[in-house]
Amino acid sequence: MRNVFEATRRRFLGSLTSGLAGMGLLQLLHGDGFAGRDGFADEASPLTRVAAFPQHPPRAKRVLQIMCPGAASHIDLWEHKPELEKRDGQPLPGEENYVSFQGKNGPLMKSPWPLVPAGQSGKRISSMLPHMAKHVDDIAFLHAMHSETNTHGPGCIFMNTGHEQEGFPSAGAWTSWALGSVNDDLPAYVAIPDLRGEPPNGQANWSNGFLPARHQAIQLSAQRAIRNLARPASITEEEDRATFALAGRLNQAFADSLPSETELAARVSAYELAAKMQLSAPEVSDLSRETAEAHRTYGTDDPNELKAAYARNCLLARRLLERDVRFVQLFCASRASGVDGLLNWDAHKTLKADYERHCPIFDQPTAALLSDLKRSGLLDDTLVLWTTEFGRMPTRQEGTEGRDHNPDGFTCWMMGAGVRGGVSYGATDDFGRRAAVDPTTVWDFHATALHLLGFDHERLMYYYNGLDRRLTDVHGKPIDAVLA
């Protein structure tokens, strides 16, 4: 059977070596510089790492990405702008008649809440995030992010894949492809959608793109089990076991008769892995194994159903990370409904009411999850990324109490493995309108994350339709200032 996968692997190694003038492949594989590569390429198991190896010692072994879709406002959550507060109600200098995504903008509008000092560093963040305030000293804020698009769908895709167009692999898929899985019983990459639904552009946010299908995220949440995981109700456990046994016996005999066709052996292991996953996935999702205190701290018992659901997903995320899932992509909010700002952070018209709904859902459960990671030591080798697709205008949308889309300046942050805490890198201008100091691209953000995972973003490549493709396209530079 033609093995596309094998061809790809060779191609990858080829690309890699051709990119390293003068350095032989053997030296690459066995050189001292790659001490961090544990468990290199176990060919027998389709879920294990396949193609790449860290190119320098990694700081992070796994990633937790928290995504708040809808364009969570940088100036109302993370970046304090005294000048904006002072000039509330005045026109935005130089852009008095600016037309953005939904239309005309009115005057400057200060945040409805104060940004208050937190932690040792006194970093000011929104008073709406009292629990997150405990973590600011461990966070590296990137205040001068900017995006290429002002539209949610392409923005989310851009944030997650480095391209505005659908069809490219997400950062999680790249990580799965590059590092594979440490744990055969669970998928390498899990996406946890919010109770309210999928994010803008849906499943393209965790797509494998042109990478092999197994690198797409498995969807799993506290509300929904892995699809097709459970034995159908009409089939008894005994019959199911006998079915696995009969299929296994036929498939083993067939694979034995054609030992050259490695895909056939891989199929036998795929059924073994499926059976293992049927046992371990329900175990990891079983939140009743958590203590009452854990439930309380995360807020799973909160009367606000949306907050309780997100809290359960935070608990699930921690359980997945504890079991060495490589990449967990946790969503807080969903795509838009017909009403702006109701289901996600897209506060076009009623910012105050919208964020009084969203902040409490996000704050306590996220903070509890981060505290847990820190207490257990997992944070030492887990990279935490907080992301959104772009920012919001410092002005009010004409005739409303909300803010329009602003791709020219926004905040993301990093924390954990290899990240220097208590750093604020870059800044928008006095009003929060545009990235002004140390502008940072989504590609820089990804280059930094890949760096922490042990990869040079310019050498992690996969050939597809005419190019050696990268998560960072042809851009990006790791941000040294946030590295510990």
Add this chain to the structure above:
Amino acid sequence: MPVRDLAWRWATSFRLTALALLLASAASLGSSRGEEADSFSQSVKPLLESRCLGCHSASIRKGDLSLSTRQEAVDSGFLVPGAATASHLIDVLRAEHGEPPRMPKEGPPLTDAEIATLAAWIDAGAVWPEGVVLREPSKADASWWSLQPRVVLDPPSHDDAPEGWNDHPIDRFIFAKLREKGLTPNPPATRRELIRRVTYDLTGLAPTPEEVDAFAADTSADAYERLVDRLLASPRYGERWGRHWLDVIRFGESRGFERNEIIDNLWPLRDYVIDAFNRDRPFDQIVREHLAGDVLAPDDAASQIASAFLVAGPYDDVGNQDAIQAAQIRANTIDEIIRTSSEAFIGLTVGCARCHDHKFDPIRQADYYALYATFAGVRHGPRELASQSERDARAAKLAPLEAKRAALTKEREELVARFPEPDERAKSRLSEMDAAIAQANAEIAAIPALPKYWLGTREAAAGPFHVFLGGSPERKGDEAAVSSLGVLDSATAPYRLIAEASEGDRRKAFADWLVQPDHPLTARVLVNRIWHYRFGAGLVPTPSDFGYMGQKPTHPTLLDWLAQRLVDEGWRMKPIHRLIVTSQTYRQSSEWRADAAAADAEASYLWRFPPRRLSAEEVRDSMLAASDAIDQRLGGPGFRLYKYLQDNVATYVPLDEVGRETYRRAVYHQNARAAPVDLMSEFDSPDCSFSTPERAETTTPLQALATLNHDFTLDMAALFAERLQREAPGDANAQVEHAFRLLMNRGPTAEERDACIGFAKEHGLPALGRALFNASEFLYVP
């Protein structure tokens, strides 16, 4: 164009010409010293091109600097002829104060010797021969193999070929390469293997047990050829092969991007493709109809529908009030059409020349914007589909009814005006008239509207068009002519349209150029796709990239021979399929040999037939066919394996249970973008955001879970069991025999029979079906 503008343009161009003359004379003054001119072309030009032009070319202009022409270099202050010390260019290249040099940003700094060369050249007057424009050289130039005319050689002949390998032209080419590599081919496959292979390859379905028996028993010399002819004539052929073409043209039935609204009226394009393959429509005609069918034959429905190709890709329809963003989105939409067209038809990644000249292939940014102009009039959306006579006929039916309604309405208005307070008689007359108007309305409504399909609309989109520097519509560069790809000008007749050419003519010119019989790429790319789907890998292993980043052909002479054959056959594909599947190369066994594998593990040189896994469609269709549940209706609106929800944006929720209306062949599934569905997505059915020239073939636990636990499997297992009982009533032995022959085209071994009879006795026949659907051999084409 208003006269005033014309005059202004004359004046401008006069000024530019005058300036150019001045510069030229300055340059020629310098170039009278031939030595300096040599130094420029031998050492300065290569240095600037390889180390500076990657960022500072006319099309990229990083830091607003272009070193493409002498004038630009001088204007920027980077070059002061005669004074190297005053030239900023030298400053940025030199390391100063222990700091590394500022330029180049990428790669090692220039050596002292290189800097000295540049400085000496500047000091000597910076001689730059007239008209020379520097460009970063692409890795491949015009001599790249795929851009050359076909070289058609006779198939080589071999005295030492194994039996049957010196007759068929394909075998003669293949054997030549095998012999060169010290390899020998496999013996022929068994009849059972062969009929399973060729039936799946040409129709996407397994042969029935009766077909296998008949073929095994047919000892006539042309038994196989007759089998092939039967399969090529089957409508199932178009469904199988059409699906591959639909992958290549990124056919998807939702708009993609954020809203991703479903498209319910694009299915006629899918039917066009299936029908075109079934009727063996010449490929040159298909290409022309895809790109310009609406212009070529406005009254022909099939032609019009074919041109839906242009708008079958994803596009962003969110609606952006920000003018800059809106322009960028429009440019992205056209870019999508350019990429798909150039990759699908000629295997070139023209899209890579959007922001700058192609880094690898000799494709200029101007070539990209020539295609931009070509597609600039295309807009996504539905359009009425009717010929003029159909429009006229409808109008003729409507006219008297509308006239009658107008007369009644007028009369009623007069009546109301005359009787502001109507008496009984007037009231009765009014109500009579209301009834008559209602009647007329009903009659008008009863005349069916002309059908609307997702064909896209067209707008004039008049030129002139410009290169967008760095790909940004905000930064307009030189004017872009509507012309053919410059690098092929000597290989096939070029075209260059006047700026006023209509958008339809622009598309037509491009389409006509693509299918010129001597076009080096179109026929090669198509026969390679056919080869790829027959053998699992193309003669060029990168079917949509015949450029530098793709791979070179394993059998260049065979590729050219086949391409010529396609053109000679009038661009009909069935003769090419027939040629390939009747070769010994195709008919040999897939047996693996250690000695041959040591030399050629992938069997790139085809010492064996490479076996394959069933595609997603084949898996689903085969379960339906084996269970005798398959609905073989051709065409029409598709079925859905998801629930479609729309609330501002669209959501596709995969169905837990599916009904009989979904028991059609998978090619009729309404494939939405970013909407994975059970079974299909697990078995590598692609998301149709991009052209997919080659599908992955993966093996995952999720496949196992889908084929074990999804409701579809259970339904199929139940229907399969019913069939076994119906066709082999009460005989466990015969039921197991039949099950194996239906799914694997062979009977069970004694051991398999015993195991399966025991299993069925204990757990029932449906359980046996469920287990056998999970057998590797069921998914395997030997």
